[in-house]
Amino acid sequence: SLGAFVGHRPVAGAIFHDMRQWWCGRAVPMAGVSAVTVAPEHRGQGVGRRLMTALLDEVAARGYPLSALYPATMPMYRALGWELAGARETAAIPARSLRGLAPPDPAAGERALAGPAVQPALRRAGPADAGAVISVIGRVHEAARDCGPITWDAASVSRWLADPDTYAYLCDDGFLLYRWHNGNDALLVEGAEAISGPTARAFWSLVGSHASIAEKVYARVGPADAFWRLTRERDADTDHRSLWMLRVVDAAAAIAARGFPPAVTLSIPLVIADHARPANSGRWHLAVGEGKGSLNPMTAADSPPPKTPGGSPPAGPLTLGARGLAALYAGNPVAALRQAGLATGGSPDSDAALAAAFGPTAYMLDSF
Numbered sequence: 001s002l003g004a005f006v007g008h009r010p011v012a013g014a015i016f017h018d019m020r021q022w023w024c025g026r027a028v029p030m031a032g033v034s035a036v037t038v039a040p041e042h043r044g045q046g047v048g049r050r051l052m053t054a055l056l057d058e059v060a061a062r063g064y065p066l067s068a069l070y071p072a073t074m075p076m077y078r079a080l081g082w083e084l085a086g087a088r089e090t091a092a093i094p095a096r097s098l099r100g101l102a103p104p105d106p107a108a109g110e111r112a113l114a115g116p117a118v119q120p121a122l123r124r125a126g127p128a129d130a131g132a133v134i135s136v137i138g139r140v141h142e143a144a145r146d147c148g149p150i151t152w153d154a155a156s157v158s159r160w161l162a163d164p165d166t167y168a169y170l171c172d173d174g175f176l177l178y179r180w181h182n183g184n185d186a187l188l189v190e191g192a193e194a195i196s197g198p199t200a201r202a203f204w205s206l207v208g209s210h211a212s213i214a215e216k217v218y219a220r221v222g223p224a225d226a227f228w229r230l231t232r233e234r235d236a237d238t239d240h241r242s243l244w245m246l247r248v249v250d251a252a253a254a255i256a257a258r259g260f261p262p263a264v265t266l267s268i269p270l271v272i273a274d275h276a277r278p279a280n281s282g283r284w285h286l287a288v289g290e291g292k293g294s295l296n297p298m299t300a301a302d303s304p305p306p307k308t309p310g311g312s313p314p315a316g317p318l319t320l321g322a323r324g325l326a327a328l329y330a331g332n333p334v335a336a337l338r339q340a341g342l343a344t345g346g347s348p349d350s351d352a353a354l355a356a357a358f359g360p361t362a363y364m365l366d367s368f
Contacts, residue, residue, distance in 0.1 A: 002058065004038075004051045012038040012051045016059060017368055018153055020138075021066060023329075024259030024291075025145040027138060031059040031249075032150065032368045033069035048076050056080060056249070056276060065254035066329075067247040068150075070367055077245055081276050081322030083342070085246035085330030086148050086362035091219045092239035093231060095187070098208030098217060101201055101230045120199045122206070125170040130157040133168075136175050140193040145259065146222070147331055148362030169206065174199040178207060181218055189219035191365055192227070200226045220365045244364055246326040251280040254329065255295040262291040266353040269298060269317035271345070272325055280322065288357045318346035318354075328354065331361040 004012035014036040021030035033055065038048045059067050068085070071077050125133060134157055141149050160177065161168050169176040174194030181188035187210055194200040204227065207217060218239060221227045228236060248254045251272060266288045274280035285298040320328060324342035328334065334351040337343035346354075 002051060002055050004047050006042070010039075011042045012036075012047045014051055014055050016055060016067070017156075019068075019368075020151040021068065022138075022141040022146045022149050022151070023257075023362075024147055024261065025142045026257065026259035027141075027151060028066055028254065028257040029064050030150065031062070031064040031067040033067055034368045036069075036072075049079065052076060052080055053276070056247070060249050060277065063250075063253075065248070065250045065257055067249055068244055068364075069247075070242060070244050074245070077247075078323060080247070081274060081326065082245040082247040083323035083326040084243050085326060085332070086244060086364060088242045088244060088364040088367060089221065089223070089238050090240040091221050091227065091236050093217050093219070093236040095208065095211040095214040095217050097231050097233055097235050098204055099211040100232060101204060101208070102232050104197070118198065120171040120173070120196070120202050122169045122171050122176075122202060125161055125168040125175070127158040127162045129168075129170055130154045130161060132170060133157050133161070133175050136170065136173065137191075137193055140174065140195055143195050145261070147360065148364050149222070150364060150366055150368075152366070169203070171199055171202075174203060176203040176206065180214075184213065186216040186218060187214050189217060189221075191220060192225075193365075194226075197226070201230065204230050222363045222365065223360075242367065246330050246362075248280065248322065248325050248329055249277060251284070251325060252295045255286065255293045258293065258329075260288045260291055260293050260357050264353070264357045265289045266350070266357055268346075268350045268353070270295070271317050271319040272321075273319070274322040274325070276322060280325070283317070293357070316345040318350060319344045328358055331359040333359075 001013065001015050003010050015034050017032040017034065019030045019032045020027040069077065069082060131154060134151055134154060137151055160166060166177060166179050173196050175191060177191045178187050178189040187207060189207055192203040194203060219227060268286050270284045270286045272280050272282065272284060283298045284295050287294050320343050324337050327337055327342060334343055334346060334354055
């Protein structure tokens with residue numbers, strides 16, 4: 001927790017949480033910023049910016065390559081290098097639509113034709129299972145090569161599991177967490193994270209078993225979640241969407257810590273201008289291969305002029321500010337960044353390679 005004071009009187013405060021954020025199947029240390037508050041009589045005087053500058057310095061000093069937050073307002077955060085990165089979506093569906101799930105496609109193989117797979121053994125999870133829950137959630141995101149979801153610390157997970165109003169189920173390859181929402185009219189599924197198809201079906205079948213008493217189900221799910229393909233009808237829709245922002249605090253460490261698709265190879269020059277974190281600024285060589293990435297300082301000898309079709313003048317290296325770098329890291333297309341004034345230079349070939357390396361656009365399931 002950080003505070004800003006006038007004399008001995010607190011006038012602003014902010015918090016950051018110790019988190020891990022998954023990027024293409026690898027967990028990267030991330031400082032999750034929340035509870036940024038400035039007293040009304042001190043707003044518009046630069047107090048919030050001074051506080052967030054100090055917070056960014058503290059995050060960097062503690063070695064976090066990344067920071068993320070959910071903004072109530074964006075100008076101050078953008079001025080310090082945070083940029084919109086992805087969304088947290090809540091789906092809504094009539095509970096009756098989960099009473100019976102869509103069957104597997106027989107074309108999927110002999111296993112689907114042979115009948116239902118053995119059902120996973122679900123058990124209720126409690127505070128003592130925090131370590132097991134963190135482990136299985138990590139294996140889910142690693143297996144799916146997810147980009148954006150976070151893992152909380154053990155103390156926070158223990159508090160969730162101790163909540164008497166929460167239903168938590170654990171099995172070898174998944175974790176389900178839900179609660180009643182709006183009294184007894186609806187359920188809120190805060191996470192149904194699974195590796196295997198049978199476990200995903202078991203989780204949503206368990207939620208659907210409430211259809212006789214729940215009218216609606218709200219669920220925090222990713223854009224490619226199996227949920228969208230397990231419902232029999234097209235009555236699931238996005239009920240709420242919250243946008244979150246990312247900040248690359250240490251560019252070289254952030255690239256080295258995340259995962260990349262194993263089949264993608266690229267090698268391009270990159271120019272970064274980051275006034276709030278000058279160590280990120282300069283000419284860099286970005287390389288990706290065998291699922292790993294590196295960002296190294298570049299000299300003139302390392303950067304031969306790029307060849308272009310028809311002998312047209314080279315476009316120059318891709319140039320990004322802190323905001324553009326954050327948006328690229330989160331999988332946003334370079335063409336969209338250029339249109340927003342967050343990127344210049346580069347080429348269509350490098351755009352395609354970067355999209356393959358950093359995509360798809362990231363998402364989150366949790367807020368903070």
